[in-house]
Amino acid sequence: FAPHLAERVADLPHRRVGAHGVEDVRHQVLRRARRRPQRVERPRHRLAAALLAQRLEFGQLDVRRRLVDVEDLDLVEDFVAVVRELPCGNEAVDSHRAALLGYALSEGSLGYPGHFYLYSSSADEIEDMSAILEQFGNTVARVEHRTPPRGSSVRPVRRDIKRPAEAVEFLYVECHLRGKKATNKRVPPVVDRWNRGAIAILVGKLFQGDGCIHPKTRAIFYATSSKGLANDVRRLLLKLGIMSTIHEKAFAYRGGRRVGYTVNLLDGRNSFRRFRELVGPHLTARKAAILDQ
Secondary structure, X not given: OOHHHHHHHHOOOOEEEOOOHHHHHHHHHHHHHHOOOOOOOOOEEEEOOOOOOOOEEXXXXXXXXXXXXXXXXXXXXXXXXXXXXXXXXXXXOOHHHHHHHHHHHHHEEOOOOOOOEEEEOOHHHHHHHHHHHOOOOOEEEEEEOOOOXXXXXXXXXXXXXXXXXXXXXXXXXXOOOOOOOOOOOOOOHHHHHEOHHHHHHXXXXXXHHHEEEEOOOOEEEEEEOXXXXXXXXXXXXXXXXXXXXXXXXXXXEOOEEEEEEEEEXXXXXXXXXXXXXXXXXXXXXXXXXXXXO
């Protein structure tokens, strides 16, 4: 965060910004920033000149597409300001579709051409996954139990072998997730059309699979091996009015080390309360109870 630039940004007039006004704001920010003499050499970063959430009101502007590469501006952090909320779409989605996508991104093995697996070592998650799969047409959930500590798995099986399972069609055709690995999973673009209710379900199943909740410290984070998915989860949280930050981690993996990422909720009790209200109802009973401890 560059304090001198933040002060100049705060001086910008308070007004509604339309599609053309964003460029005007960007030029104002850059013009004022260049007046400051360079003190030390710092790495170049990206300036989100339009994301002035505290001073500007956005209409239907898609702020995700207003990030501007700035070659001649030296900043320590990526953003001058952080937007507190992103708009959701208007499309209502069946709950089992949003739920399956969340589980597939967090606990799914998607490398098979004609089917996929959902893995878990928790009995209540296996039960939840099975119930979700069987809400899709021509789909039966087949559970394969393994001896601990190995987790069990659920995969879709067709009732009628002449027709595809709708669960597979949804993930592989509509969401384009066929062949995705843990390191390159992404939230599909179709989600941008979904309304807030569907986003809350999706986030709930993502955190059910790879989320962690510490009730004593009120800390909540999501862990993933995909940097792209980490950014996507941060965007999904903003659609629910929850701010977060991404941290890069290194963890043990099959005798070696692998880079991973955590999406950590910000704003303390406010984010914890909002997460409990919007996302908590879509967690399993055991995990949701942790939020009330």
